Amino acid sequence: MSEKVLMKGNEAIAEAAMRAGCKLFFGYPITPQTDLSEYLAKQMPKRGGLMLQAESEVAAINMVLGASAAGERVMTSSSSPGVSLKSEGISYIVGSDIPCVIVNVQRGGPGLGGIQPAQSDYFQATKALGHGDMHIIVLAPANIQEMALLTGEAFDLADIYRTPVMILADGALGQMMEPVDFGAKPVRELPAKDWACNGHGHKRLRNIVNSLYIQPEELERLNIERFERYKKIEENEVKYEEYLTEDAEITLVAYGITARIARTAVKLARAEGIKAGLFRPITLYPFPKKQLFELADKTNRFLSVEMSMGQMVDDVKLAVEFKKPVTHYGRTGGVIPSPEEILDEIRRLRREI
Amino acid sequence: MKKTFFKSDRCKGCGLCVTACPKHIVELDKKTINAKGYHTAYCVDDDKCISCAFCAIMCPDAVITVVKEEKGK
Amino acid sequence: MINVFENPKALTDIASHYCPGCTHGIAHRLVAEAIDALDIEGQTIGVAPVGCAVFAYNYFNCDMVQAPHGRAPAVATGIKRANPDNFVFTYQGDGDLAAIGTAETIHAAARGENITVIFINNAIYGMTGGQMAPTSIPGQVTTTSPYGRKPEIQGFPLRISEMMATIDGVAYAERVALDNVKNVRRAKVAIQKAFEVQRDKKGFSIIELLSTCPTNWGVSPVTALDYVREKMIPYYPLGVYKDITASKKEASE
Numbered sequence: 001m002s003e004k005v006l007m008k009g010n011e012a013i014a015e016a017a018m019r020a021g022c023k024l025f026f027g028y029p030i031t032p033q034t035d036l037s038e039y040l041a042k043q044m045p046k047r048g049g050l051m052l053q054a055e056s057e058v059a060a061i062n063m064v065l066g067a068s069a070a071g072e073r074v075m076t077s078s079s080s081p082g083v084s085l086k087s088e089g090i091s092y093i094v095g096s097d098i099p100c101v102i103v104n105v106q107r108g109g110p111g112l113g114g115i116q117p118a119q120s121d122y123f124q125a126t127k128a129l130g131h132g133d134m135h136i137i138v139l140a141p142a143n144i145q146e147m148a149l150l151t152g153e154a155f156d157l158a159d160i161y162r163t164p165v166m167i168l169a170d171g172a173l174g175q176m177m178e179p180v181d182f183g184a185k186p187v188r189e190l191p192a193k194d195w196a197c198n199g200h201g202h203k204r205l206r207n208i209v210n211s212l213y214i215q216p217e218e219l220e221r222l223n224i225e226r227f228e229r230y231k232k233i234e235e236n237e238v239k240y241e242e243y244l245t246e247d248a249e250i251t252l253v254a255y256g257i258t259a260r261i262a263r264t265a266v267k268l269a270r271a272e273g274i275k276a277g278l279f280r281p282i283t284l285y286p287f288p289k290k291q292l293f294e295l296a297d298k299t300n301r302f303l304s305v306e307m308s309m310g311q312m313v314d315d316v317k318l319a320v321e322f323k324k325p326v327t328h329y330g331r332t333g334g335v336i337p338s339p340e341e342i343l344d345e346i347r348r349l350r351r352e353i
Numbered sequence: 354m355k356k357t358f359f360k361s362d363r364c365k366g367c368g369l370c371v372t373a374c375p376k377h378i379v380e381l382d383k384k385t386i387n388a389k390g391y392h393t394a395y396c397v398d399d400d401k402c403i404s405c406a407f408c409a410i411m412c413p414d415a416v417i418t419v420v421k422e423e424k425g426k
Numbered sequence: 427m428i429n430v431f432e433n434p435k436a437l438t439d440i441a442s443h444y445c446p447g448c449t450h451g452i453a454h455r456l457v458a459e460a461i462d463a464l465d466i467e468g469q470t471i472g473v474a475p476v477g478c479a480v481f482a483y484n485y486f487n488c489d490m491v492q493a494p495h496g497r498a499p500a501v502a503t504g505i506k507r508a509n510p511d512n513f514v515f516t517y518q519g520d521g522d523l524a525a526i527g528t529a530e531t532i533h534a535a536a537r538g539e540n541i542t543v544i545f546i547n548n549a550i551y552g553m554t555g556g557q558m559a560p561t562s563i564p565g566q567v568t569t570t571s572p573y574g575r576k577p578e579i580q581g582f583p584l585r586i587s588e589m590m591a592t593i594d595g596v597a598y599a600e601r602v603a604l605d606n607v608k609n610v611r612r613a614k615v616a617i618q619k620a621f622e623v624q625r626d627k628k629g630f631s632i633i634e635l636l637s638t639c640p641t642n643w644g645v646s647p648v649t650a651l652d653y654v655r656e657k658m659i660p661y662y663p664l665g666v667y668k669d670i671t672a673s674k675k676e677a678s679e
Contacts, residue, residue, distance in 0.1 A: 024507060050507055054500065055533035062497035062530070066504025069491045070471070070512070074504070092494050197489035197505065199469040199512050208483050210474075210492035356430075367447030367640075367647040373607055391446065406431035407607045413451025414442060419431040 007180045009147045009173040010036035010077075013103055014043070016151035017075050019182055022101070023049040024074040026063035028056060031115040032171035033079045033105035057082040061089030061102075068098040069209040071196025073155055077103030079171070080113060080121050083129075090164055091130025095211025097226070098195075099158030101151065102136075103167045105174040108334030116334025117171035119256060122311035125168050126285045133223050135230050137165040137237065138284040140255040144178035146282070152185040157237065159190045161229050168284060170307070172257045172336065230286075239282035240291055244270065248277025250349055251295060253316050254305040255281050258330075258337070262305045265342035274350050284312070292319035300353050302326040305342055307335075356402045357409075357419050359395055364416045366391030370408035376401045379408050434458035436467045436487050443481055447647020449604040449637040450478060450546060454485050456610070457517065457544055460618040461488065464625060470513040471505050473498040475527075477519035478552040496527025499534035502541045513624060515542040521551045524560040524584050531586070531632075538595030538629035542620045545586060548637040549658060556642030560584050563661050568642070583661070587634045591667035597629035599668040603636035605654035609664070616666075628671060636662055 007015065014036045017025070025044065027037035040051040054060035060076050067074040078086065083104045093100055106121050108114035125138045137157050139150040147169060154165040200206045213219035243263055245251055250269075254262040259280040269276035279295060279302075281288050296302075301324050304313035310328035317326045329345040331337045357379075364387060370379045371394060378401045381392040394416065396402055404421035433439075436458035444450045461467050467488050474482035476495035483490035493501040498516035506514045523531050523545050534541065550568055551557040558571040561583045565574040575583075590599040598620055602613035613635055620631035636658045638650035645653060666672075 024504070026504065052503070052507065052537075054503075055529050058497065059500040059503075059530050059533065062494060062500035063504035063507070065493070065497075066473070066491065066501035066506075067508040068504070069501070070505045070508035072508040074508075088494055089497070096492075197471045197491050198509050199471065200489055201468040203468075206487055207489045208492070210483055210490070212480060212492055363441050365446035369447055369647055369651070372648050372651075404430045409431040410607050410610050411452070413444065413447065413449055413455075415433040415437060415451070415455060417431070418429070418433065420427045421430050423428055 003183050004179045004181050006177055007144060008035065008175060008177050009144050009169060010105065010175070011039040012144050012148040012180045013077070013151045013167060014039040016148040016182065017101065017155070018043060018047055018049060020073065020152045020155040022073045022075050022155060024067045024072050025049070025051045026054050026060040026067070026074070026076050027051070028054055028060050028078065028082060030079045030082045032107055032117070032174050033077050033103065036077045036103065036105070036174070057085035058089065061086035064100045065089055065093050065096070065098070068093065068100045069096065069197045071193040071198050075101040075103065077105065079105045079107045080109050083121065083124065087130045090136065091132055091134060092211050093164050094130065094134040094136065095132065096209045097162045098209060099162055100164050101154045101158055101167065102164055103169065106168065106170040108332070114334040115171065117257060117336060118307045118332065118334050119170060119258060120308035120311065120332060121168070122284065122306065122308060125166055126287070126315070133227070135285050136163055137161070137233060137286070138168050139165065140168050140282060140284050141173060142256050142259045142280065144173070144176060144180050147173060148180045148182055149185060156188045156190060160188065161233055163229070168256070170257055234286040237283060238286045238288050238291070240288040241280040241282060243278040243280070245277035245279055245295060245299070247275050249275040249300045249353060250303060250346055251299040252276060252278045252303050252305050253281070253292070253312065254278065255284060255312065258305050258307055261337055261339055262342055264339035265346060268339055268343045269346045274346060276346050287315050287319065289319040292316060293321065296320040296323040300324060301349060303345065303349060304328045305337065306330040307337070308332050354422060355399050356404045356421055357396045357417055359393065360416045361387050361393040363414050364391055364393035365389065365414055366393060367413065369411040369413065370394050370417060373407040373411035375405060375407060376403060378402060434462045436461035438485050438487055440484050442485060444478065445641040447638065447640045447650065448478070452604045452610055453544065453546055453635050453637065454482070456614045456617050457515065458486060459614060460621045463618055464621055466513045466621070469511065470515065473502045473505070473514065473516040475516070475518040475522035477522050479517050479519060479546065480553065482517050496522050496525070497530055498522065499527065499530040499539070499541070499543060503534055503537070503539050506539060506541050510540070513621065515544060515621070517544045518546065519552065520545070520547045520549060520559045520561040524586055532593065535590055535593045535630045535632070536595050538597070540624050540627050540629060542624050543632040544617065545632055545634045546637045547586070547634050547662065548639040550639050550642050552639050552642055563657055585662060587632070587667045590632050595630050596632065596668050597670045598623040598631040600666045601634040601636065601662060601664050603654055603659060603664055604638070605636065605651040623671060
């Protein structure tokens with residue numbers, strides 16, 4: 001039975017996490033994400049879970065490390081500045097090969113920045129979330145249904161590949177309300193957590209969860225092994241959506257809330273006889289490189305639309321390998337672009353073809 | 354009768370057992386060194402040993418085990 | 427033949443990397459003895475710090491988790507909240523606990539986390555080669571206080587056990603020393619008591635162990651013991667700073 005409920009993005013993530021069996025959440029207040037933890041503070045005690053507010057985001061991510069090392073599904077959420085504080089802990093979690101889910105409800109930056117929605121943490125999430133050779137899976141919902149769906153999938157992906165998985169949303173999606181159906185979630189086969197540190201009970205060898213390897217050859221071996229897992233992720237877990245890209249002369253590339261605005265701009269352009277289309281990455285890592293590379297044979301140029309000074313545009317260029325021109329249009333600091341201003345940019349590019 | 358047993362390969366010659374022994378019968382063997390290059394501790398006079406295990410209590414490297422004779426019933 | 431002294435089972439049979447005479451080795455043994463005494467190796471998870479004891483995960487036979495520098499109390503919180511029936515202890519140095527990890531220490535204590543913190547105070551950063559620590563004593567020469575620690579420049583050391591005693595979530599806080607047999611024996615009792623407090627779910631327990639660092643203090647292991655007695659104990663008085671389990675009569679003695 002479909003269970004349609006009208007819900008805020010932040011709360012949809014929280015509800016989906018509980019339904020995915022997440023019993024532990026460690027957070028810290030920061031706008032625009034806080035109502036996610038407030039929802040859990042109210043709900044979890046009634047449903048056998050625990051929401052604990054830590055003394056800082058640094059402590060929170062390390063509590064996540066502990067609970068994950070103990071074998072539990074665990075989540076934390078924050079917003080841009082808080083995620084910066086968590087980067088060391090996230091790198092340790094990656095280095096320890098243990099799973100968790102991290103939510104970043106982005107806000108304007110850098111610095112204290114602002115509290116309006118933004119997408120200026122793309123580089124941080126996909127390239128520079130922590131020190132060392134590492135990636136984490138990054139999922140970018142564009143609506144409240146996906147906030148719920150992708151959260152459920154994030155827990156599965158985390159357990160399957162033994163890695164942190166990030167839900168990269170933004171303040172708009174966090175605060176918006178839309179109907180959500182929690183029923184539809186694919187079930188995946190999950191590996192046992194025989195590595196967990198939950199007391200050997202004299203029934204198994206002791207487990208060690210650790211990311212320190214003083215011998216370079218051993219650390220290298222583990223990094224190579226991890227990157228083989230990343231290759232599997234890149235082969236099997238890419239997700240994207242295309243809209244009117246079959247005959248598009250100008251293909252917009254946008255994710256999250258911006259993809260919805262870009263979609264309207266595409267419709268407005270089509271109404272004026274301009275063949276525009278939209279390619280929406282849902283997984284930012286693994287980035288849909290192959291699909292964009294193939295699309296480059298059909299379209300004349302790409303326009304990366306982001307709420308930032310241009311970050312994903314670099315990945316589009318790399319994916320397209322410069323077969324076609326790739327430019328960026330965006331607003332930053334928390335300013336949300338309007339469909340009309342994107343349409344103006346499409347018109348300008350159309351004149352250049 | 355031997356009451357103290359030293360795992361000499363583990364000894365780092367730190368001397369904490371030497372100063373801890375109330376009978377002053379633990380010394381570092383200056384004549385030999387172990388694989389790590391340390392002069393290792395040993396008991397110079399087992400008969401004087403009262404099995405107090407002070408040496409073992411102060412040993413940071415779990416080198417020493419101590420026994421004592423079972424008193425006749 | 428009766429065994430008077432043998433090594434605890436919870437201690438692995440691996441030669442430690444610690445410097446000759448470093449009292450980390452004694453502290454490890456005492457923790458392992460407490461785990462044996464309560465027979466909880468199968469339910470215990472230890473959290474190793476970053477510092478000389480970063481390799482602690484090689485020396486205990488229970489499950490071990492290696493935490494980022496200073497974050498062991500937070501990692502321990504996560505482990506304990508995941509499985510409240512497990513025993514969780516952290517093993518941390520003074521840089522780990524009293525510098526970068528101060529907030530984690532205070533707030534784990536304030537939350538009354540049912541964990542046991544083993545705090546090795548040797549007033550110096552050992553692993554990185556002898557820098558000033560938050561517990562370095564005024565006048566103490568280190569590589570980053572080469573002219574001796576000057577409070578007017580580098581401030582004053584922190585007395586952690588006293589601080590912990592002011593926090594309601596703390597059930598047991600004691601400072602001990604490892605400089606002689608009598609004190610080591612007291613330390614053994616204190617550590618076992620801390621694990622018992624955890625077993626009885628009374629709240630946060632912390633044992634501060636005044637320890638030596640012969641290499642970075644630049645003295646022999648035996649002289650280092652004297653340094654603990656002459657310099658550290660006067661600045662860091664030994665004793666039980668908090669014990670909510672003590673009956674009113676005992677506490678007032």
